[in-house]
Amino acid sequence: MCHTLEAAPSEAPDVWRIVSLEPGNHTVTLFWKPLSKLHANGKILFYNVVVENLDKPSSSELHSIPAPANSTKLILDRCSYQICVIANNSVGASPASVIVISADPENKEVEEERIAGTEGGFSLSWKPQPGDVIGYVVDWCDHTQDVLGDFQWKNVGPNTTSTVISTDAFRPGVRYDFRIYGLSTKRIACLLEKKTGYSQELAPSDNPHVLVDTLTSHSFTLSWKDYSTESQPGFIQGYHVYLKSKARQCHPRFEKAVLSDGSECCKYKIDNPEEKALIVDNLKPESFYEFFITPFTSAGEGPSATFTKVTTPDEH
Known part of the structure; x- marks a missing residue:
């Protein structure tokens, strides 16, 4: 041998x-x-x-x-x-x-940009760094995980300002954070851009826990302040508020909707993921209402669940 x-x-x-x-x-x-x-x-x-x-x-x-x-x-x-x-x-x-x-802190304020991945991965581009660079480095990891588990990086040449990050490790419903650095001739890294996104967004995995406040004969307030939009399998775009009443009339701002079980109700759309409260007004005293709140991403709504019952008191 x-x-x-x-x-x-x-x-x-x-x-x-x-x-x-x-x-x-x-x-x-x-x-x-x-x-x-x-x-x-x-x-x-x-x-x-x-x-x-x-x-x-x-x-x-x-x-x-x-x-x-x-x-x-x-x-x-x-x-x-x-x-x-x-x-x-x-x-x-x-x-x-x-x-x-470098002795100087490198954590300068860099705005994070949301990006959409595809089945092929993430297509990234960035502005060239002024001055001499010997190359760029793109690093990435799972947004919610301990960084050491799945931290990866890719070296890119000095004349390139875009790259595609494709790997079998990207999973649907998982958010990934990317950072792009320029490397100076002294081999010091400068953070240029931050990006975050999902290779494939999924519908929300859970619904908020909703509190009923300030119940009067004509209104009540719904709030879900503790709902975290960070740990979801897609970017939360807003919330759908469903309301049922005996009258079957939809209140101002609400529109008619049909649920998956075929039943009719009224629906209100909140387009701001950070808006986590709603006053439901123009109600009748001593009346029975049911509500259900679910978030939505680009892939759809959260899981269907039971409606919560509320009865308005009389006026006296």
Whole structure:
């Protein structure tokens, strides 16, 4: 049998990071992708992470991390740091992958844009960064999950301002957050844009818990202030309020609607997802009403449920 002799890894690992600011320090979570067999030239045994303080050049730290780990967390003070990640096999070390963490906070205010994905993934574009860039990085993760579980990134060349992120990992009804960074010639990342969206929106998974307030002989107030629009399988666009009464007359602002069971009722549409209260007025004293409130996304309404009964008191 013929065995190929091992050689040192021939390529620097693909490295990226998340920086979170805490009082007095930066928490840097470093991630790297395993080298392909072609570039690993044998079994990777460990990764060396060298952290150098650029404001105090004499001080550097070495962290040795056994394979197959692909991330590590560093607590750094508010100085500028250069971080090198090197993959090692039994013969030697790979070229270093270099990232610079700036002393200045990078979390500048960037408006988040909503985007719509497709079955093919997400099509992203951004404005070019002024000045010299050596490339762009797009990173993404599940909006609701702990970031370490499914964090991914993609490197894009300096002359490109769009890319398609397609992966089998995108699931219907899950919201994904994307961040786009420009990399300067000094290897400092600058956050340019933030985007968020679903590859496929689904109808809401639950309805709000509704409170009845201020019940009078002619009106009552419905409110659902605690309803969270964040954890839904689509962007909540608003709410449908269904109302039934013996009179079968629809009140001003309400229109006639037919429910899935064929019964008739009145329906009012709220087009603002943050508007979580409604005064139902022009009611008769000592009358019986039923209501039901459900949110809607681009994919439809929340689950059908039973109506809640309300009786208005007499006028005295």
